[in-house]
Amino acid sequence: MQSKRYEVATMQEAMARIKKDLGPDAIILSTKKLTGRPGFLEVVAARDKTEKPLGDGPGVPRGEERQEEWVTCLRQEFKDLRSHIDRLTQTFSLQKDLTDLKETMNVLFDSAAAQxxxxxxxxxxxxxxxxxxxxxxxxxxxxxxxxxxxxxxxxxxxxxxxxxxxxxxxFPKDHRKERRIMALIGPTGVGKTTTLAKLAAHYSLDKKKKVGLITTDTFRIAAAEQLKIYAKIMDLPIQVASEKAAFLDSMATFAEKDVILVDTPGRNHNDSVSLNALKSILDPAVETVLLLNPVANREYLLEAADRFGLFGYDRIILTKVDECRSLGCLYDVIHDLGKPVSFVTTGQNVPRDIEPASPERLAKLILQQRLN
Ligand SMILES: Nc1nc2c(ncn2[C@@H]2O[C@H](COP(=O)(O)OP(=O)(O)OP(=O)(O)O)[C@@H](O)[C@H]2O)c(=O)[nH]1
Ligand SMILES: [Mg+2]
The missing domain is CATH 1.10.8 (Helicase, Ruva Protein; domain 3)
Structure with a gap:
């Protein structure tokens, strides 16, 4: 086996160089993003050594030269691996220092409180x-x-x-507008479609508003069907739009509606490509509402909110609070995010399990466990 390592900007560039150096039968062994060179990929390709050498011209390396190339390639891989391990070791020791520091601070806080x-x-x-x-x-x-x-x-x-x-x-207060176009965004399975159905009922049945629904979720099989069923039960019009032009058409169709609610596909918050693709569909006139499930810890919530920050979301809905044992981390998180919470959802039941979230209600939820 003869292998070779490439640092390239695109896979097309890699394929062209691999074909030139190793011939059309070469196979790609691995590809990964280069940590030290943002935007570049490392591609390792190989071809069977027993194959006939490519051409007989002067540019083709002979056996010894090829071996040397192979050793150089290996050396480089070891070097990269070494520096990667060094970086990891530094990160871990820093993390341990931080944990120790946090524990020391906690002991200090506890003894201050004991006074x-x-x-x-x-x-x-x-x-x-x-x-x-x-x-x-x-x-x-x-x-x-x-x-x-x-x-x-x-x-x-x-x-x-x-x-x-x-x-x-x-907590920041939620100043609601009258006419609203709202897209619910958030991590996979956080409760976007269910919450959208609850909101649709809230606006159409309780507030007597004219409501239209749009789903941009054509990502999962039957995702649009889930919302279509709710729309049928509530007798509300629904449009399916998986790209920008269709989305704008749907908005035009609903020009007379008081409230337009937009469902979006669940996105892993680390998948920035999918997040950007979703952002490109939504019109800037659409308010985005970030759904977070506070059963996750403070760090996860802040990280998810940070990744969805590219939507410039306007407010937050907290989902599945019925599943949370304590909600104290919200005090820190809402503080840090500085965005109002407009609703909390409290169960799987549509349309019942949703309630408006005033700062007073949130504070009550946060302090729900008391000494009696
Ligand atoms: N306990 C509880 N479950 C909920 C609540 N809201 C939604 N769920 C459940 O969470 C699950 C996922 O809900 P969906 O509305 O499909 O979530 P989603 O964010 O649209 O999911 P994707 O589109 O796949 O990203 C379902 O089983 C819902 O019944 C809630 O307030 N409490
Ligand atoms: Mg959904």
Whole structure:
């Protein structure tokens, strides 16, 4: 076997060079993105050594030269592997340092909280058991100690009540518009289609609005059918649009509607190609609403929100809150994202399991576990 490694910008370039160097029978052994050279690929190709050499001209390497080429190629692969391992080792040791630091900080926060009166210590424990980070919990405790007169926070109930109001006040408010074109975006299986059906019922049945539905999800077999069934039950018109022109046609068809709801295919948030393809279909006039399921941890939610950030989403819907044991991580996440939450969904039942999410309702949900 004779193999050769290439650094190329495109697969076409790789194919042309492989064909020239190794002949038409060469096979590609591996392709991967080059970490050190963004936009470039590493392609390793090979051909059977027993095959007749390609041509007899002076440019064709003889046995020894070929062996040397092979050794150089191997050396380069070892070098790349080595530097990759070095980078990984550095990352892991950094991560370990960060974990140690976090643990030390947590011990400090706990001992600072332990200096307080018993009812304030109980409040701190309540915040933590609801999933709020120790860092944010101690901040909340310090805020009420500093800003609220002692007699207004001298019992557990009074203190928790004030903290609930502080949390509510920290969330952005959702200023709703009258005419709306909303596309629901979010990770695979987060509940986009089900939530869209619930919203369709909310606007058409409760608010008596004229509603039109568009689905851009032709990605999965039967994906459009799922929404068509809901549309039929609610007697609402539906359009299927898998590319930009069809999407604009659908919007024109629904020009007279008060509310247009757009379903989108689930996208792995790490798949930037698919995310960009989806973005190119949606018209800039469409508001995008990001669906997040808070059963995931803080880091996952922030990462997903970051990747879907390219849509410039306007608001958030929290799904499947009925499946969450605690919702404290939302205090950190909503704070960081700075976008209003417009609805929370609370079960699989269409259309019942959805409710508007005011900051006050969210704060209640976040502090749902209390000492009795
Ligand atoms: N427990 C619970 N389940 C829900 C809720 N909303 C949706 N689901 C369920 O989650 C599953 C996925 O829902 P879909 O609406 O198909 O999710 P999707 O985001 O459209 O999925 P893709 O289009 O494949 O990305 C279904 O079984 C729903 O019944 C909710 O609020 N609570
Ligand atoms: Mg769907």
């Amino acid at each position: 307080n009166a018993p009812h304030l210590r109980d409040i701190y424990r309540t915040l933590i058991s609801n999933g709020i980070s120790r860092h944010k919990s101690i901040q909340l405790l310090e805020t009420i100690k500093k800003d609220v007169p002692r007699e207004e926070r001298d019992t557990y109930e009074k203190g928790i009540g004030i903290i609930e109001r502080l949390i509510a006040r920290s």
